[in-house]
Amino acid sequence: MNKFVSKNVCDVIGFSYLMSQLTITSPYGYNYMEKKFNNIEINKAKLETEYSLIYQFIDILPNSQKLELNLSKFKDITHTLKYCVKGKVLDIVELYEVKIQAILMNELSDLLKNLNINSLKLESCFKIIEILSPDSNITNDFYIYPCYSKKLKSIREEKRRIEHEFYKTTDEVLREELKSKRSKYVILEAEEELDVRVKLSTKLKQLLDIMIENSIVIGHLDFLIAKARLAKIYSGTKPILTKSNLRFVEMSNPYTKEEVENSGNHYKKNSIDMNEGTTIITGANMGGKSSIIKTIALNVLLSHMGFFVFAKKAEIPIFYGIEYISGDSLDSMHGLSSFGFEIVKLNEAIAKIKSNKYLVCVDEFARSTNPSEGQKFVKAFVEFSNKFNSITILSTHYDGVYVKNINHYQIVGLKENEFVKSINDINKLMDYSLKKVSYLNEVPKEAYKVSLLLNIDNDFKQYLDKCYMESDNIE
């Protein structure tokens, strides 16, 4: 079970989508990825090593076809290997699979040497192949070879002699006699084959740990090729691991980018600089606040799984995990209202930031509750979370939640004096740029603007204007 981030959040931020784009070819690659995902590295040195390996593999990609063809031939026989190490006698199909895989591992080892990849090494399986290919001639098949046992050889010869006789004769009595004679030899052959299998399994028992270790290296290799390809396709950058600050220059999220571009719009890459404590993002509805938070969370998660990230430049500190509080990620509310559930999640996040450094993403907290109360919760959390060494990024469209010295960004929002007919056109008029603002900036009254752009009914507009006037007077 992954403690770093929940599966649901992975779906929401586009991580699952990216993982489905990976070109992993072997079952060992998938096993490795799953293991890494369930046990995310918070070790700076190990991550740095992984990043430098990705660099190496990006260079190898143009020549990786043979490597990947070899990888695609692997089957997951971990269970067979482990059982044999524990003392189980392998059957003929299992022995065949061990032999084929040992041959594949040796081929892969040669391929790695040819490509000058010294960082990943496979142990030689030659001894295993030798046991399963006794006539020095290595073939891609397997049977209980007669040279394993003289006794077996003579049993088979006798059995074959009976079969020939059986084939030739038409005498029914003799045929029946030969049949029962043959049955005896069938049993003798099976017994002797078992004896050979026991001996072979005992010999292999000492050696199969090599293959188990190799299978982990193969998984890592497969995962690295996939990581390198992903980095190449989406122009990934090696993240710089920092002590405290989180900073992105022109970051992007392939998942959202594809969605935006598929609907014919321009995707805006944004930059953001966050210190320990709280950063707030304000802006109108539809302004892309959630998208920015998702992009930050995605890139932090990727960096911690040893991937390159999607930004021109990225400085990322090591976190213990990602807490994500949003209406989008309400996996299972356990019968609570959405606000109730947000509170439960908030409490969990608070407990965590009290003990370790986390990335806390809060998207439109308390949006479903009454605004004047919701605003108080947001303001309180902004002030509270600012005291910890975790990094909290919080988006809101509530007015008046600003606190002095809080890092504050705003989405620029709608361009003035434009006329639109449909909701789709709004995308074109929206400026999704993120700009740093001083704390006195107000949330722009974009809802009013949007309604005007969408040709709100004139009679209704008079009532609306009246309400806005009244509230301005109160303020």
Added chain:
Amino acid sequence: MIDLLTPYKTISIVGMAKNVGKTTTLNYILKSFFQIKKIGLTSIGMDGELKDTVTSTMKPRIYIESGTIVATSARCLSNCDFTIQILETTNISTPLGEIVIVKALSDGYALVAGPSYNKQIRGIFDIFLKYGVDKILIDGAINRMSSADSYISEATILCTGASYSSQINNVVANTSHFVDLLSLNVIDNFTEKLANKLMTEAQVSLIYDDFSFKKLTMKTALNSSKKIVFEINENVRFLVLRGALTTELVNELVQNRQKIKQLTIVVSHGTKCIFDYKASENLKKCNINIKVLAKTNLLCLTINPTSPFGYTFNEKEFLSSLREKINIPIYNVMRD
């Protein structure tokens, strides 16, 4: 009989019921090819246990020659008594384990349980050819009539016998009905193209007089007969079914014959027709034809006049009644 098989590379053997002599037929063919042809052997699905649980008689087993290539599931290997050489594994999994390709290094008995799906078996054929196989034999397990589809085999042998029913007339009528189904005519070229396309897109579709069409939305043709018949009117010329033409649908059509002027039902293969000869006669009366996209090449019929339930038909009578109705060669491989 063996001469009939000469031109074909893939031959399937299917049975009307259990104990109709399918394995005996298969062994007869295998023996005829001993030391002459290199055989590849597999099956679609598996008939089941070695001993017939219904009748407690030992079923005959398939006996193969050294050099034969067999595609069977891993767990069946312990029931094969020839010396086994593993050539490769396939990643095709079945309830009895993965399908493995083995070579017989001696003569011996084989238990064959091949892949469950038609598509998978085509992959097996490619592997057989790689190992230089001359002829591929497919043991069509009971309820897996699809091995007779021309998609799978170039030629088919049908086995029938006394174990189908104790009433000789019943055996003859149903065998002849099944032969008719496998011999159904292929639809004209023009309609074939349209029907083929519709079959890939919808479970059930209708083609009208003017060759406009309508795709009916239903998850499966099973239990949806009423819905289909409801959509049929005088202008419908073809009813195209991706799945099976069932007794239920036939009956529903017959009951509503006043709605039908001239209807042709199109199915992919004759094996998709699951109804008895009585239903078939009713269809003919209502002016409803059935046509197929591809015809089965039915070479011959083999018979087993003895039932494991303890009764035997008069062989001559059985043969002559069958020959009266069926126009393909008929053999008794039990005697030959």
